[in-house]
Amino acid sequence: MSSAIENGFQEKIDQDIRIEPRDWMPEAYRKTLIRQISQHAHSEIVGMLPEANWITRAPTLKRKATLIAKVQDEAGHGLYLYSSAETLGITRGEMIDQLHQGKAKYSSIFNYPTLTWADMGAIGWLVDGAAIMNQVPLCRASYGPYARAMVRICKEESFHQRQGFEILLVLSKGNEAQRRMCQDAIDRWWWPSVMMFGPNDDASPHTAQSMRWKIKRFTNDELRQRFVDVCAGQVKLLGMHLPDPDLVWNEARQHYDFGPIDWNEFREVINGNGPCNKERLAARVQAHADGAWVREAALAHAQKNSIREKAA
Amino acid sequence: MSDHSIIDYILHLGDNALVLGHRNSEWTGHGPILEQDIALSNIALDLIGQARYYYQYASDRINAAEHTSHPFPGQETFTEDVLAYHRDAWDFRNCLLVEQSNGHWGKTVLRQFFFSAWQFELYGALRHSRDSRLAAIAAKSLKEVTYHLRWSGEWVIRLGDGTEESHTRMEEALNDLWKYTGELFVPADYEKPLALAGVAVDLATIRAAWVAKTGEVLRAAGLEKKEGEWMQKGGKQGKHTEALGYLLAEMQFLQRAYPGCEW
């Protein structure tokens, strides 16, 4: 039985009136949002690592610069998201601790290794492509700060995917080794990208409530299907193929049918057994630990200064 | 004055920017806090941008040079990427300061501070160069360098005058880096005639300002520079520390492993 205030809250959502930080909200809504936004933020930050791997090895100055810019954008996106989560009553420090202690998740895709330069292309095309598909609808999420962060992110995301596809396009027109590099990266990143959309709808118990609260606008399977359809078309421009022998256009459905997803792998990677889980988390924990003396010093200096100012 | 001199000078300016930009970019994803990760990547991007301008200019010069004075015989057409990815360490003309390893955050910001304070004075003078293209690059870069100087100077003070631990680490950093600052004011052979011709900056004219600025910040940071320390040099003439070889091996790998490819 819901109260008048809960009904009022749901009505606002139904009318697409934004919920803002000081508005009343059900505790479950607040908790779900904190988890969703912070995990999205963690994904951006952890997501910097597989790409940062290749900054020092980028093969041209232009690629070097654009890769740094892309990874830096991801840091910025993480920052916008942490910032919006903080309006819900959690601190950056608490969220970071949750990540480092393994209590919070981040997108499973970033637990895969980046083995060649072509991976930079595949990540931009597929991983950013999947992220964009998820993010654009969230620009109309019910929680104001989250929606506004998503608008900012989507504006900046546009060059990421184009950059990735262009990297692959150039490789696809290169020599034999480059063409092989291109197909190899697609072979390794395709299925993990498809898994990014999460479990099938019938295995996602929270989807219905999230849709009612408009913090999720389309279901996992809807977004996944859209993604497969778009990529199946785009891969032809590369003269490459997606590693799915069951991928075929279904005239009746007006969509591509695709092969079975290995949910075992998905579960294992989510639970910490992916190729790079330990390394990714260790890198973040290390950076944070190594930076403690810096953060402490900056605070100490600021405090000294404010004492000096008061005394002056 | 041979065409070699001006090309060496342009490469010196570009190599400084590329090597330091590359070093700074190693921090991406590993900074002490998200906001500073972004700040240092911005600086890396600025420096790589400067390097590209210099390399593009150097390429134009080299490509236009008479065959007899071609400094890199055997190579057909030069581009920014040929210069960045196909020279060995002995052909790089950066100062030793910029190739030093990042160490901890304090060493990185101190290295940046010494370098930016120098670039600030250098570009302030270089924008009056008789070479209009160098003058233009310097004028364009001065604004961002002004910001780099401010950012790094503030960090040196924060850490020097922060906690006991941060102060100790800054003293270590100063011990590591001070010996590389002398080279900034020792003209290489190719610089001397260029300075006389008003193309390159006469380093003697910018030294006092650098000493004053660094003195002021180090004092505020509670750090004392060492007088009379023996200075390391050679980078400008291609004699580097062991660090540069490893840096280039990593940076140049793909171009060397797959020569002649588009990326």
Next chain:
Amino acid sequence: MDTQHTINDIQNTLQDKTSWPLWEVFIRSKQGLDHKHVGSLHAADAAMAIENARDVYTRRMEGVSIWVVESRHIHASNPDEADSLYDPANDKVYRHPTFYDLPDELKHM
């Protein structure tokens, strides 16, 4: 001012010596008329907050004005009091532009 007010009492009382305070950032673009709230960030002092804001929220655009305020210094109205604070009482209908019947030819007003 599009204020995205933040309540962070937990942050305010945090004794953690490595945790930097939260700052709200307001930017006025070159052609803009007023400062707009764009988000928040963590910084140890005001100079750092402004530099971070420049790096993150302005993408180093020139001619912008940046304001930063520590979040704990922002005081916000209570949305529950909206009715009394923003009072569209019927006897003040003359404050609404639609009250005035103007000729169609008069544009931009």
